[in-house]
Each structure stands twice: as C-alpha cells, then as structure tokens.
Amino acid sequence: MAHPDPMPSAVAARRHAAGMYYAVLLSAEERPLALVERWPRGTWRLYLFDDRSWRMQMIDLKPHGTGMLLAHRSIRWQFSGEREHSSGTWDVQETTTVSADGQVEVRSESGGPRGASAEPPHAGTSGPFPAPVEDFLCPVPEFGDWQVFVPLLAQQGHEPATTVVLNDVSVDEGSGPLRATEIEQLFSPGECDSLEGPAVVEPVDAGLLRITSGRLVISDPGWIDEDPRAVAVPPGEFPVTLSLVRTARQTGVAAARVTFLDVPPREWEMVLRPDEDLGLLREGQFYGVGVDTGTAAFLDATGTVPEDRLDEDVFMALDSESVFSVELPGTESEPNVIAFRAGRGDGDYPVWIGRTDDGQVGCVVVDFLLRSADGGE
Structure with missing residues (x-):
C-alpha cells in the first residue's frame, strides 16, 4: 500500500497513451483489492488480494477479436499459512486457460513451486471443455476507467457495491525531468x-x-x-x-x-x-x-x-x-x-x-x- 516512489497520474496517463508500462493499485478502506498492470501491446495483468491482503490470484488479459479483453489465463494459489504465503510456497496452484473461442482447460498442481518442497508436485488436468467466451471478456479501459475490472474482484470473494466510486490518490508531481544547470x-x-x-x-x-x-x-x-x-x-x-x-x-x-x-x-x-x-x-x-x-x-x-x-x-x-x-x-x-x-x-x-x-x-x-x-x- 505504501509504494516508496508512486507515479503521478499525469505521468501514468502519458505512459498509457504511449503504450508503456505502469501499474494501478485499487484499494478500499486502506486495504488492497487489486493491482492492475498495463503492459505493452494492449495486454494487462491483475493481481487480486483477499481479506488478509494476501495476493491470491493472477489474471492475464489480452486483446480479443471482439475488441474487448480476454482473460486468457488465471492462476489461483492456496497457502497453508502466513509463513508459506510470504515465502511463495503454495499448497495448491490452479491454472485456468481460455482460448479465443471459449475452450477452457484447468490444471491443478499440489506440492508447492519447484524446489520449495521435498515432495514431488502432483498435477491433474481437466478439459478442454466449451464455455461462453463472453464470460471471460471485459472492456478495454481508457485511462482512469478502472471500474471495468471491478467484476473480476468477485473472484476473490469481494462484493462490489451498487455504485462504485473511484478516487485518485494525490501524488506529488516533483520537479520534473533533469534540467541543465550552468x-x-x-x-x-x-x-x-x-x-x-x-x-x-x-x-x-x-x-x-x-x-x-x-x-x-x-x-x-x-x-x-x-x-x-x-x-x-x-x-x-x-x-x-x-x-x-x-x-x-x-x-x-x-x-x-x-x-x-x-x-x-x-x-x-x-x-x-x-x-x-x-x-x-x-x-x-x-x-x-x-x-x-x-x-x-x-x-x-x-x-x-x-x-x-x-x-x-x-x-x-x-x-x-x-x-x-x-x-x-x-x-x-x-x-x-x-x-x-x-x-x-x-x-x-x-x-x-x-x-x-x-x-x-x-x-x-x-x-x-x-x-x-x-x-x-
């Protein structure tokens, strides 16, 4: 929540227009809900947080033929405790991939990331099976239009209010680029x-x-x-x-x-x-x-x-x-x-x-x- 060097929204807006990287933190009552990363070539990544402020899910979105964004990959993690979460040692990792035509495949692994556990990981895969591709689409946001991502917060158990109000946190603009002095x-x-x-x-x-x-x-x-x-x-x-x-x-x-x-x-x-x-x-x-x-x-x-x-x-x-x-x-x-x-x-x-x-x-x-x-x- 306390980034050491936050970026003014005016700078982020120019990076958005130039197709460059930046990130936005969505929070409520001093609690992080989602970290939205803008990547080049029109792609996005979301990290979702639970009520403990643990990062529990990652969603990758890419442009779809409909002109919207397709959540083509989602990874969820389960941790047995706080120590395991801080070290990135998950008990279960579930990866869902979605094709452009709505074919869904789910892969589940247990045993923690490679090298984190003495026990070999166990994996299982289901699918592919068809699903309405509309269920995995969201609009491409203009800069500041972060409410398009609010429905995705429900995947971590957050219940969006009827009316969502987004407030931009003020950040010191600083003195700007390096200047030539004498x-x-x-x-x-x-x-x-x-x-x-x-x-x-x-x-x-x-x-x-x-x-x-x-x-x-x-x-x-x-x-x-x-x-x-x-x-x-x-x-x-x-x-x-x-x-x-x-x-x-x-x-x-x-x-x-x-x-x-x-x-x-x-x-x-x-x-x-x-x-x-x-x-x-x-x-x-x-x-x-x-x-x-x-x-x-x-x-x-x-x-x-x-x-x-x-x-x-x-x-x-x-x-x-x-x-x-x-x-x-x-x-x-x-x-x-x-x-x-x-x-x-x-x-x-x-x-x-x-x-x-x-x-x-x-x-x-x-x-x-x-x-x-x-x-x-």
Missing part, C-alpha cells in the same frame, strides 16, 4: 567540488570534428544503432572540447562539447529522439546516450567506425591513463570520428543542445555526471 561551468577552468572531493577542472582540445551530412550523432562507437541520438547542425569543421576533472586519485572526462557558434547559449534543451516524451520523465530523470564500452563519440550521421579498428585504434588507445580522446580520421571529403572516455564508464548520460538567442545550435554537450556546477551529482 552547463557552461563544466568547461570553466579552476577548482571545483566533485563526487570524489576537491578537484580541478581542465578544458582540453580534442580536435576538429568534420560534419558533412548536417547531422551530428552522439553514440557509443561500439554500438551505433539505426536510430542514434542526433542533432541537426551546419556542415563544416568544429572544435571538440573535453572537460577533465582532476582529483587526488584520478582524472576523468566530466563532459564533452562540440562548438558550432562562438556565442554563449541562451537556453538548453535535452536531445530527444522522435518517440521520446519529456512528459513521461519523473524528477531528475532524462533520456540520454547509452554507453556499454566505457567510450562515447561525436561523429557525422554518415560516419562509421570499422569493427576491426575499434579495439586497437579506440579502446586500446584510450586505455592509457594519459589519453582521453582519439580521432579516427577520414579523407578530406569524408567525416571523421572523435571518441573519448565516458565519465565513470558504462551507463546513460544526458546530451544537451545550447541554443543562441535566435534559436540556432550553438553547441552540443554530453554530461558524464561527474560533477555539477554546484558540486552536486
């Missing part, structure tokens, strides 16, 4: 605080990046996917700068920047793919570039990194403690690639566009979250 300070030389204590920021030149297609890609050079994180920029050659953070123990790349216009940005925006929605993000969350090789890179959208050059020319070269970036040159007419260490290594990192007063792309920055301008994470 990104310019990541490249200001001098003393700073870092996650490892006192540090010194040192901006270093990483070379000129050649853009020919008008699209800058930010990616792990070992995993350039078909839909990379990209930004529309002018063609040409542009300086790349790394922000090194030196502590008493080590030196890391805190951020990397490509500068297109030598003008201070007026505002910052997160680099998004077309299918990404800031409204789905919660406090401090972000969409970012994924790193699996400890390395990130700037490159033209038409640029490639030959697999046979990755180990020797990128990964082995960056393995040296004194080397933080490498360039894979192209010809005079072809784009190059500038790769660099990615902060603390593998993970996801936000990418920001710095726009000028007239909305042009002044720079693009990937922040590896080693520090912030105020010393925070």
Whole structure:
C-alpha cells in the first residue's frame, strides 16, 4: 500500500497513451483489492488480494477479436499459512486457460513451486471443455476507467457495491525531468567540488570534428544503432572540447562539447529522439546516450567506425591513463570520428543542445555526471 516512489497520474496517463508500462493499485478502506498492470501491446495483468491482503490470484488479459479483453489465463494459489504465503510456497496452484473461442482447460498442481518442497508436485488436468467466451471478456479501459475490472474482484470473494466510486490518490508531481544547470561551468577552468572531493577542472582540445551530412550523432562507437541520438547542425569543421576533472586519485572526462557558434547559449534543451516524451520523465530523470564500452563519440550521421579498428585504434588507445580522446580520421571529403572516455564508464548520460538567442545550435554537450556546477551529482 505504501509504494516508496508512486507515479503521478499525469505521468501514468502519458505512459498509457504511449503504450508503456505502469501499474494501478485499487484499494478500499486502506486495504488492497487489486493491482492492475498495463503492459505493452494492449495486454494487462491483475493481481487480486483477499481479506488478509494476501495476493491470491493472477489474471492475464489480452486483446480479443471482439475488441474487448480476454482473460486468457488465471492462476489461483492456496497457502497453508502466513509463513508459506510470504515465502511463495503454495499448497495448491490452479491454472485456468481460455482460448479465443471459449475452450477452457484447468490444471491443478499440489506440492508447492519447484524446489520449495521435498515432495514431488502432483498435477491433474481437466478439459478442454466449451464455455461462453463472453464470460471471460471485459472492456478495454481508457485511462482512469478502472471500474471495468471491478467484476473480476468477485473472484476473490469481494462484493462490489451498487455504485462504485473511484478516487485518485494525490501524488506529488516533483520537479520534473533533469534540467541543465550552468552547463557552461563544466568547461570553466579552476577548482571545483566533485563526487570524489576537491578537484580541478581542465578544458582540453580534442580536435576538429568534420560534419558533412548536417547531422551530428552522439553514440557509443561500439554500438551505433539505426536510430542514434542526433542533432541537426551546419556542415563544416568544429572544435571538440573535453572537460577533465582532476582529483587526488584520478582524472576523468566530466563532459564533452562540440562548438558550432562562438556565442554563449541562451537556453538548453535535452536531445530527444522522435518517440521520446519529456512528459513521461519523473524528477531528475532524462533520456540520454547509452554507453556499454566505457567510450562515447561525436561523429557525422554518415560516419562509421570499422569493427576491426575499434579495439586497437579506440579502446586500446584510450586505455592509457594519459589519453582521453582519439580521432579516427577520414579523407578530406569524408567525416571523421572523435571518441573519448565516458565519465565513470558504462551507463546513460544526458546530451544537451545550447541554443543562441535566435534559436540556432550553438553547441552540443554530453554530461558524464561527474560533477555539477554546484558540486552536486
């Protein structure tokens, strides 16, 4: 009943519209009745609770040819006591499956889940036998239309009232997605605080990046996917700068920047793919570039990194403690690639566009979250 990080209904509604996961708890008088999970591809799962607040049944629903949802699988459990319930050691598990045309099959097992009992489980099956498929259908809910699931609560002995009133519990919306705060300070030389204590920021030149297609890609050079994180920029050659953070123990790349216009940005925006929605993000969350090789890179959208050059020319070269970036040159007419260490290594990192007063792309920055301008994470 007390989830440590509940989701605001506005965020859940946007996830619903996007076909993404979320869950809804239906309760009455501080007692859980059902947990409704929305899954992709129009499928749903319900967990039903009894009067002891024990989770006793699971129902899987999928789209049916009638336009409704079919409860195609239901699993009930019986437990001998509270200790068995908390450990998931059931005495009996009954699984009912229903086909799209109403053929029902029931399988009953006793003896607990595999490995939970020294005794071998016993199983029996009945069916298939025909049944009206309408008995297993329910409407597809719009967001907030949870009363469509109320009739299913009767399967755990709950008796719905004549009138069902649903009240949405208020949840703090939080401060929203991660915001770019004083990104310019990541490249200001001098003393700073870092996650490892006192540090010194040192901006270093990483070379000129050649853009020919008008699209800058930010990616792990070992995993350039078909839909990379990209930004529309002018063609040409542009300086790349790394922000090194030196502590008493080590030196890391805190951020990397490509500068297109030598003008201070007026505002910052997160680099998004077309299918990404800031409204789905919660406090401090972000969409970012994924790193699996400890390395990130700037490159033209038409640029490639030959697999046979990755180990020797990128990964082995960056393995040296004194080397933080490498360039894979192209010809005079072809784009190059500038790769660099990615902060603390593998993970996801936000990418920001710095726009000028007239909305042009002044720079693009990937922040590896080693520090912030105020010393925070």
